[in-house]
Amino acid sequence: MSDSREGVGAGGLPEGLKLNEQGLIPAVVQDVGNGDVLMVGWMNAESLRRTLEGGRTCFWSRSRQQYWVKGLTSGHVQHVKSVYVDCDQDVLLVKVEQVGAACHEGYRSCFYRQVVGDSLESATLRVIAERIAEPS
Amino acid sequence: MSDSREGVGAGGLPEGLKLNEQGLIPAVVQDVGNGDVLMVGWMNAESLRRTLEGGRTCFWSRSRQQYWVKGLTSGHVQHVKSVYVDCDQDVLLVKVEQVGAACHEGYRSCFYRQVVGDSLESATLRVIAERIAEPS
Numbered sequence: 001m002s003d004s005r006e007g008v009g010a011g012g013l014p015e016g017l018k019l020n021e022q023g024l025i026p027a028v029v030q031d032v033g034n035g036d037v038l039m040v041g042w043m044n045a046e047s048l049r050r051t052l053e054g055g056r057t058c059f060w061s062r063s064r065q066q067y068w069v070k071g072l073t074s075g076h077v078q079h080v081k082s083v084y085v086d087c088d089q090d091v092l093l094v095k096v097e098q099v100g101a102a103c104h105e106g107y108r109s110c111f112y113r114q115v116v117g118d119s120l121e122s123a124t125l126r127v128i129a130e131r132i133a134e135p136s
Numbered sequence: 137m138s139d140s141r142e143g144v145g146a147g148g149l150p151e152g153l154k155l156n157e158q159g160l161i162p163a164v165v166q167d168v169g170n171g172d173v174l175m176v177g178w179m180n181a182e183s184l185r186r187t188l189e190g191g192r193t194c195f196w197s198r199s200r201q202q203y204w205v206k207g208l209t210s211g212h213v214q215h216v217k218s219v220y221v222d223c224d225q226d227v228l229l230v231k232v233e234q235v236g237a238a239c240h241e242g243y244r245s246c247f248y249r250q251v252v253g254d255s256l257e258s259a260t261l262r263v264i265a266e267r268i269a270e271p272s
Contacts, residue, residue, distance in 0.1 A: 013260075028176060037173065040162065045256065048256060049255070049256040052253070052256055053255055084249060084250050084264075086175065087239050087246045091175075093247045111220040112220075112223070117188070118188055118189060119188060120149055125149075
C-alpha cells in the first residue's frame, strides 16, 4: 500500500509487477459466473505469460517447483476471461470459467470451510460445500 | 496443494493454519454484497484474532511492521461477515461489508485496472472503475 504507480502503459508488464523474493506473485482466481473465489495460486512472470497467451491458468508450483497448467490432468481447467492487477501491482485477479472442481479435494472452490467462532482459540472449521468430484 | 487436512475441529486454529516464513497468511477480502474481490492483505495469528474478535479486518502491514485496522483513519472500514480457509490452510477468505473505498487510491476495489492484451510484452493496464473517494 506504500507505493502507488499511475499510468502504467505499454511495457508496464512484467516490469511494473512486484514479484516477491522468490519471483512470485499471488493470483486470486474468481468464477466469472457467480463471483465465487475459487483458489489462490502463485505465478511467476513466465506462468503469467502462459496464462495470458494460452487462455488457461498456469501457476508455479512451489512444492513441486514446476509450471502447472490447472486441470491439465484432471480436465478441471480454468478458461481465462480477464486479468486484473491491484493498486500495488503485487497481486493478480484472474476471472475464469471453471470446468468442474477447482479444488483438489473435489470441491468447486478451495474455500469450502468456514471459520466458525468469534475467538481464535474456540474457532472451528465447518464444511459449507458439497463435493462435486473425487479428490485427486 | 500437497498436504490436505480433514476434520480440523476445536483448537484447529491457529495450529492448523500454515503461515509463511514471516508468520503471515494472505487474506482475500471479498464484498459480501456483490462478490467483488476488494483487496488482498496479510495477517498474522494476532491480526486474525483481532479480525475474529473485533468484527473488523485487521492486517499486518509488512511495510510499516505494525497492525493495521483497515479504515481506522479513513473510516473505510470492513465489517467482517464470515471467514473461510482454503484446502491447504494457507489462504484466508474474508467476506465483508465494505464502507466506502477499499483502495487507498480511492477506488472501491484495489483491482481497478485490467490487463489488456494477450501477450506479456504487449499488455497494458486499463482503468475499469471510477474513483469514489480521494486517494489517501
